Structures are given as structure tokens and as C-alpha cells.
Amino acid sequence: MSEEEVQASGWDAIDEQMNRLYGEQEPKHYGTLIPYGLGGKDPLRGISAYKAKEPYPHWHFVTYGFSELYEKESNDPDYSGYGFELTFRLIRNADEEEPPAWALNLLQNMARYVFSSGNIFASGHYLDANGPICLEADSKLTALAFTDDPELPAIDTPNGRVEFLQMVGITADELEAMTTWNTNAFLHAAQEELPYYITDLLRDSLLEVPGIQNAVREGIERDGSSTGFFYVDQLEWEPGKSRLFGKAPAILTMGAKQAEMVARLLSARLLKRKELALISQKLQVILELAEETGLSEGDKFVRISLSEAAVRELSATLQPMEGEYKLSSAKGLIVRVNKTYIKDQDGQVVDTVG
Known part of the structure; x- marks a missing residue:
């Protein structure tokens, strides 16, 4: 293995996970020209978008940059960088060849938040966007939830552990339900209506489904809230x-x-x-x-x-x-x-x- 390959071991580990799902598919990749550490505005070194077919066509994004992509720099031997990379699944038209730019910007905005504040995301977290997650869209999705990507288990890299956290677009009332109950429990109850937690800007609230309504009500009565x-x-x-x-x-x-x-x-x-x-x-x-x-x-x-x-x-x-x-x-x-x-x-x- 060459010195260059050793330095990119974190990046290669992410690629291996994605290749396991998508084989030889060449993703749409969007790199950063000027690194964040040298004054660039985008903290992530890159974002790849894969065309997924199941359960229906969607883009499957994965970030490169929350974890340590090259040599080990942090003092934590167990985790690589912040310990995660973000993924995002967005519904795709069958003939769509390029992922929408707003989704790439959203992922970079999440990175700006983490890099500037030091606050990290974890499975079960949520974030109020105070407006549509796509600014140009007339969408009811005004917040984000974070959960484990259903197809990407955590990996151990030479630089430490990396988890794949999937970002999910949610409505204001779904955010309230997750806050007063439990994010992952809510998403689990909704998985038939929201397979693979794919974001669809045009969807209505999942709380309009009686079965999910009942699950939330019973969950709050039984468990209370996980929001400490x-x-x-x-x-x-x-x-x-x-x-x-x-x-x-x-x-x-x-x-x-x-x-x-x-x-x-x-x-x-x-x-x-x-x-x-x-x-x-x-x-x-x-x-x-x-x-x-x-x-x-x-x-x-x-x-x-x-x-x-x-x-x-x-x-x-x-x-x-x-x-x-x-x-x-x-x-x-x-x-x-x-x-x-x-x-x-x-x-x-x-x-x-x-």
C-alpha cells in the first residue's frame, strides 16, 4: 500500500461501505476546491450521491469530512473525528440525472453548524430548521431528525469508529411528537409509511395516519419523553x-x-x-x-x-x-x-x- 493510500484510509473505508451497497456504480461526487482549514467556506471535503432503486428511486447521499479521512489527528483513539458521517435519502424522479443542489447545501450547512459550535449529532437527535428544509419549496418538512442509516452499520477505520447517521426531513408536529416521546421510536413506528426514512418534500404529516397517532399517544403514556x-x-x-x-x-x-x-x-x-x-x-x-x-x-x-x-x-x-x-x-x-x-x-x- 502506498503512502498516499495510507493517508486516505478513512476515505477508503467509507467508499468500501458504499461499494458494498452499490457495487461498481460511479456516484455523483461533489468535492471542495478550497479546504475549510485553508479558508474555504465548506467544511466537508466531499459529498457523494448514489442512485438507489429500492424501495423506490431515491438519491442516497453520504458525506466525507466529519470523520478523519486522512491521518489521525484527534486525541480520541476510539472515534474518528466527530465519530460519524451524515447520509440523506431523497426521493428521485426516474429520469433525474443530477441530485438537487439544495440537498448538497443542506449537508454543508449541517457541517458548518457542527464545525462552528462543536455540537455533534447522534442517533435520536433532532433539529428545528424554522422553515422548509428546502428554502425554495412549498414543503411541510421544517425540521430534521437523525437516526442510524438502515443499510450502513458503523465501521471501524484505522482512525477510529465511524457511524452513519441518516438525516430525515420531518414536519413540525412530527418534531413535537419526537420531542415529547422518542425520535427513534417514532421513526420505527412510521417505517411502513416512511421506508428507509426517505425524505419526500411533498408528503403530509405522518401523524395523519391513525396507527402512528395511536403509537405516539401510547408511547408517551408508557415511556414519557426521552428528551432530557x-x-x-x-x-x-x-x-x-x-x-x-x-x-x-x-x-x-x-x-x-x-x-x-x-x-x-x-x-x-x-x-x-x-x-x-x-x-x-x-x-x-x-x-x-x-x-x-x-x-x-x-x-x-x-x-x-x-x-x-x-x-x-x-x-x-x-x-x-x-x-x-x-x-x-x-x-x-x-x-x-x-x-x-x-x-x-x-x-x-x-x-x-x-
């Missing part, structure tokens, strides 16, 4: 203050966009005796079920203990509407909801929640 951490971009805490005739309540502030989901998660987590962590860049708030309501505070950290009565009351009253929500069962706490302003990639406000 929920990102809230507008999250603030104001401790209670002493006054002449008593103490003012503490105030937990959040944005209207997340308020309704927080209300659902309170029941799906706390009433199953599971903690819920609300996370922002500056603050972490842990909510837990307890015999009595209580508060403890630290540096950029708050723990709120809620009685069962307080959980049920807050879950029932909290709405995605601007205002203050006072609890008869927890007089020392007020939840304040502010408007959420949805912005496009240029920073312009395109929608307001609350």
Missing part, C-alpha cells in the same frame, strides 16, 4: 427579592416558541420522575419532581423542584403567548414568556411567535 435536555434560546433567571412585606417571587423567563413544548415536556418528563434540563448558552435550569416546591441557585445554574400539583398546573396553563404565568401551587415562582422573533439567514425577522 431541551435548548431554549431565550432563557433567563431572576432570583426572588426581599421586600418590606415579604419576598417577591423568582422569575423564569423563556421565549414563546419553546413555551408550549416546555409545557408538554413537564408532564412527559417530571411526572415520569425524570429531570428536564432547559439549556441556553448562558444558563442551565434543571426541573425536577419533589414533594414540595423549592429553588436552589448556583453560578449559571438553577434547580427548580416542583410538586406534582405545580407540574400539572404549569403544564396546563403555560402557553406560547407573551405574559406572566403565576402558580397557585408554587407562589414563589413566576414563569414569564416573551415574544420569539424568527429570523432568516440574513438576520431579518420573518415571523413572530407570541
Whole structure:
């Protein structure tokens, strides 16, 4: 084996997996001219698109660049780079010869997010796109879920383990169902309607299927929610203050966009005796079920203990509407909801929640 082949061992390992599925098929490959490390705008070194025929024609994309494609650079001996590559399956017209450019851009956008934030994806994760995943399309798919690619098991490369995470386009109500239940359980329940988790921009919500509706309802009742951490971009805490005739309540502030989901998660987590962590860049708030309501505070950290009565009351009253929500069962706490302003990639406000 030549030195050049040794340096590309990570890339070769991905190719071997894809060749196992597609044999001698030559994929459409889209490389990056200027590497990200040298000032290029695209973090991925390349994306390949294969023509899959089963269960019906679709493009099967795979990325090159989340893992270490050449020599080992990271200090983690077990995983290669971020430990995964993304795949994406998109419905294809039988006579379609080139994959749509928006899908390639979407995969690069996912890479920009990971490379800039350091946050990685894993099976069971989800991401709200705050609009159609294809900006030019009139599509109900406004979010993404991540699960194991059904045909690509994880591989061990000379640089460490690499998992193949498939990105799946989902609707807003499907995102809510996954958040309040479980992403992989939802996808498993929907696999007959969504074989191989192929994304179709024109499809309707899977929750219109009675069998899937029932599976979600029963799953939430049985399991609660697997969402232990929920990102809230507008999250603030104001401790209670002493006054002449008593103490003012503490105030937990959040944005209207997340308020309704927080209300659902309170029941799906706390009433199953599971903690819920609300996370922002500056603050972490842990909510837990307890015999009595209580508060403890630290540096950029708050723990709120809620009685069962307080959980049920807050879950029932909290709405995605601007205002203050006072609890008869927890007089020392007020939840304040502010408007959420949805912005496009240029920073312009395109929608307001609350």
C-alpha cells in the first residue's frame, strides 16, 4: 500500500461501505476546491450521491469530512473525528440525472453548524430548521431528525469508529411528537409509511395516519419523553427579592416558541420522575419532581423542584403567548414568556411567535 493510500484510509473505508451497497456504480461526487482549514467556506471535503432503486428511486447521499479521512489527528483513539458521517435519502424522479443542489447545501450547512459550535449529532437527535428544509419549496418538512442509516452499520477505520447517521426531513408536529416521546421510536413506528426514512418534500404529516397517532399517544403514556435536555434560546433567571412585606417571587423567563413544548415536556418528563434540563448558552435550569416546591441557585445554574400539583398546573396553563404565568401551587415562582422573533439567514425577522 502506498503512502498516499495510507493517508486516505478513512476515505477508503467509507467508499468500501458504499461499494458494498452499490457495487461498481460511479456516484455523483461533489468535492471542495478550497479546504475549510485553508479558508474555504465548506467544511466537508466531499459529498457523494448514489442512485438507489429500492424501495423506490431515491438519491442516497453520504458525506466525507466529519470523520478523519486522512491521518489521525484527534486525541480520541476510539472515534474518528466527530465519530460519524451524515447520509440523506431523497426521493428521485426516474429520469433525474443530477441530485438537487439544495440537498448538497443542506449537508454543508449541517457541517458548518457542527464545525462552528462543536455540537455533534447522534442517533435520536433532532433539529428545528424554522422553515422548509428546502428554502425554495412549498414543503411541510421544517425540521430534521437523525437516526442510524438502515443499510450502513458503523465501521471501524484505522482512525477510529465511524457511524452513519441518516438525516430525515420531518414536519413540525412530527418534531413535537419526537420531542415529547422518542425520535427513534417514532421513526420505527412510521417505517411502513416512511421506508428507509426517505425524505419526500411533498408528503403530509405522518401523524395523519391513525396507527402512528395511536403509537405516539401510547408511547408517551408508557415511556414519557426521552428528551432530557431541551435548548431554549431565550432563557433567563431572576432570583426572588426581599421586600418590606415579604419576598417577591423568582422569575423564569423563556421565549414563546419553546413555551408550549416546555409545557408538554413537564408532564412527559417530571411526572415520569425524570429531570428536564432547559439549556441556553448562558444558563442551565434543571426541573425536577419533589414533594414540595423549592429553588436552589448556583453560578449559571438553577434547580427548580416542583410538586406534582405545580407540574400539572404549569403544564396546563403555560402557553406560547407573551405574559406572566403565576402558580397557585408554587407562589414563589413566576414563569414569564416573551415574544420569539424568527429570523432568516440574513438576520431579518420573518415571523413572530407570541
